[in-house]
Amino acid sequence: MPPPPTTNLGYIPPDGGWGWPVVFGAFMSIGFSYAFPKALTIYFKEIQEFFSVSYSEIAWVSSIMLATMYAGGPVSSILVNKYGSRPVVISGGVMCAVAMVAASFGTSIIQLYICVGIIGGMGLAFNLQPSLTIIGKYFLKKRPMANGLAMAGSPVFLCTLAPVNQLLFDTFGWRGSFFILGGLLLNCCVAGALFRPIGITSKSAQKQDKKPIGEEKVNNGASSEPSSPQAANPFSGREPAKPAGCCQKVNKFIxxxxxxxxxxxxxxxxxxxxxxxxxxxxxxxxxxxxxxxxxxxxxxxxxxxxxxxxxxxxxxxxxxxxxxxxxxxxxxxxxxxxxxxxxxxxxxxxxxxxxxxxxxxxxxxxxxxxxxxxxxxxxxxxxxxxxxxxxxxxxxxxxxxxxxxxxxxxxxxxxxxxxxxxxxxxxxxxxxxxxxxxxxxxxxxxxxxxxxxxxxxxxxxxxxxxxxxEIPGSEVCCESEETNEKPTTAEQEA
Structure with a gap:
């Protein structure tokens, strides 16, 4: 059975160190992402009566939020590939906070669909994918354990948010609770701040510096084609490279x-x-x-x-x-x-x-x-x-x-x-x-x-x-050795 694939990141993950604060940040971010849509159901009964809507209509708030969180995955991945995990998670926390504060002033169920469902769901998407990605940058050998600890944020936050939401509801009603929850979701920004980008270690850099030198020596001793024929001979008569297709352009992002x-x-x-x-x-x-x-x-x-x-x-x-x-x-x-x-x-x-x-x-x-x-x-x-x-x-x-x-x-x-x-x-x-x-x-x-x-x-x-x-000069060397040996033997016989 083959071993787990390497990271292909150009460095060896530390499997610890600052990685554990990163796991804690992922624990928070994943906990909010998975638990928050479920915990909001506590307010549905009063919101249903307030807006005079059916249960199926109010249930769409969580459904839209979850659907947007999953559908926003590619957008989040593109941003992570371009900017890294930290700014994306911080942006997601701000989006979630703004969504809940705006929803607390809502006057129709449609506004809740837009604020909580779409904007809040996209904010949760910006929290989820980067949190999962950053763990693979800090861990390799201990990655299953790190992922297990981070994913434990979902049940922990669900058990915590349920009584907290009930307490807020009994004290402030659904509007005041939504406003306070907006401030609580700013903790996602704190989680994102822990996602410090990881650089290449000195050992890995030395390995990368040494590898091309060794390869260069082998290539100098062997007959190989130039890596870029057109660069080596611009008058070769070959057609210039065709522009990248649609799939290649998309591959730049995802x-x-x-x-x-x-x-x-x-x-x-x-x-x-x-x-x-x-x-x-x-x-x-x-x-x-x-x-x-x-x-x-x-x-x-x-x-x-x-x-x-x-x-x-x-x-x-x-x-x-x-x-x-x-x-x-x-x-x-x-x-x-x-x-x-x-x-x-x-x-x-x-x-x-x-x-x-x-x-x-x-x-x-x-x-x-x-x-x-x-x-x-x-x-x-x-x-x-x-x-x-x-x-x-x-x-x-x-x-x-x-x-x-x-x-x-x-x-x-x-x-x-x-x-x-x-x-x-x-x-x-x-x-x-x-x-x-x-x-x-x-x-x-x-x-x-x-x-x-x-x-x-x-x-x-x-x-x-x-x-x-195929190393050039090896046969020549052998022939020269043989020619040198023959005269020496003849001289000794003479």
């Missing part, structure tokens, strides 16, 4: 050549299938408990149990993934985590009482945390840190569709059958199928990578042997 990357396509197809059944079970967990006759507070406590287990599972999964037994096979670990989610959902309808649902919440929290901790680490393992920013942007915009459609499809199944168990069966089957698909295709990809690596090593060996045989 690497669309990833769609030719075999591992990236396997990851993308498996994740799109997985996300159709990923969020619906957690959305309908409390309603399902109420459907079984469990009281509201006990039903809500199931989500707290899930969040607490999730909070522990994410960093724990990162530590396990960082071991020497799992790290080279991390794609298999991710496939198992996805399939494990599916098995949990398939067994959920067997829970007839509250104790059974508590057990389901524990196992589901563990499975959910495992997938979330490995979700972006496996992508970085496939494409490397250099192309990760473009990869995560392309993935999030494509995943936007199943993220939006998954819960409504689950709700449609509940409406059609009048029972929640069929929704859990379908979600479980979808995620189990996605896990099996990822496992089989990753096995196929690993085999091909091993074969390609052996062919590449054999080709390099053949080229080295060819270079040694």
């Amino acid at each position: 690497d669309i050549s990833l769609f030719k990357h075999r591992g990236f396509l396997i990851y993308l197809i498996g994740n799109v299938l997985m996300f159709f059944g990923f969020f619906a079970p957690i959305v309908f967990l409390a309603p399902y408990a109420k459907h079984l006759g469990i009281d509201e507070y006990s039903a809500a406590f199931l989500l707290s149990i899930l969040a607490i287990v999730d909070m522990i599972a994410r960093p724990g999964t990162g530590m396990v993934a960082n071991t020497r037994w799992i790290r080279p096979k991390i794609q298999y670990f991710f496939s198992f985590s996805v399939a494990y989610n599916g098995v949990c959902h398939l067994l959920c309808p067997l829970a007839s009482g509250y104790l059974g649902l508590v057990m389901y919440a524990v196992f589901f929290g563990l499975a959910f945390g495992m997938v979330c901790a490995l979700l972006f680490e496996t992508l970085m393992d496939l494409v490397g840190a250099q192309r990760f920013s473009s990869a995560v942007g392309l993935v999030t915009i494509i995943e936007c569709c199943p993220v939006l459609l998954g819960p409504p499809i689950g709700g449609a199944l509940v409406d059609a059958f009048g029972d929640y168990k069929y929704m859990y069966y379908v979600c479980g089957a979808v995620m189990l199928l996605a896990g099996i698909f990822l496992f089989i295709m990753n096995y196929y990809n690993y085999r091909l990578l091993e074969k390609e690596e052996k062919e590449r090593e054999k080709k390099e060996e053949d080229e080295e042997e060819k270079v040694e045989l």
Whole structure:
């Protein structure tokens, strides 16, 4: 099994040092990005009554925010590639703060769609992608553990923001709460300030300086073509290079050549299938408990149990993934985590009482945390840190569709059958199928990578042997030695 890909950044990541404050900043930024849209649902009932709108209309606030956060991935990736993570995250924090403050003065639901949904969602997109990218610049060996700690920000912030929002709502109402939340979101700017750009270390610079010198010596001793024929001979008669095509121009901003990357396509197809059944079970967990006759507070406590287990599972999964037994096979670990989610959902309808649902919440929290901790680490393992920013942007915009459609499809199944168990069966089957698909295709990809690596090593060996045989002057030297030896022998015989 091949080792994880190198960073291709021109330096060796420190795997510590200032990287740990960077992980803390990513913890904050990712926590706000994933938890904030869910925590806003506390204000929906009063906003619904204030604007006299239906529940479906008010629910679009969070849906638009999440959709914009995912759809804004490519824009965020382009900005990160051009300006770096720090200014993009700081800009995202300012956008989120302005959006919430402006929404506190809103007079219609449309204004909330624009302020909270579009502007706030784009601000969260500017927080999410750079936070995931910067970790790959500071970590290589300890990257799974660092990603697991950063992704733990989502459940921690969800558990924290829920009571904070309830307290703000009881004290200031939804308008005052939105104004205060705008100031709270400025902490994303603090998180972005921790994302200090990393430079090339002196050791790496020395290696880069030494490498061309060695190559230059080999090229001087071997017959090779000039690197730029037109530069060497401007009158060669060749046509000038054609202007770059549309794809090449787009590649300057975001690497669309990833769609030719075999591992990236396997990851993308498996994740799109997985996300159709990923969020619906957690959305309908409390309603399902109420459907079984469990009281509201006990039903809500199931989500707290899930969040607490999730909070522990994410960093724990990162530590396990960082071991020497799992790290080279991390794609298999991710496939198992996805399939494990599916098995949990398939067994959920067997829970007839509250104790059974508590057990389901524990196992589901563990499975959910495992997938979330490995979700972006496996992508970085496939494409490397250099192309990760473009990869995560392309993935999030494509995943936007199943993220939006998954819960409504689950709700449609509940409406059609009048029972929640069929929704859990379908979600479980979808995620189990996605896990099996990822496992089989990753096995196929690993085999091909091993074969390609052996062919590449054999080709390099053949080229080295060819270079040694083609060194000019070697045959001449041998002939001169032979001619020198013959007269000496003849003289001795005489």
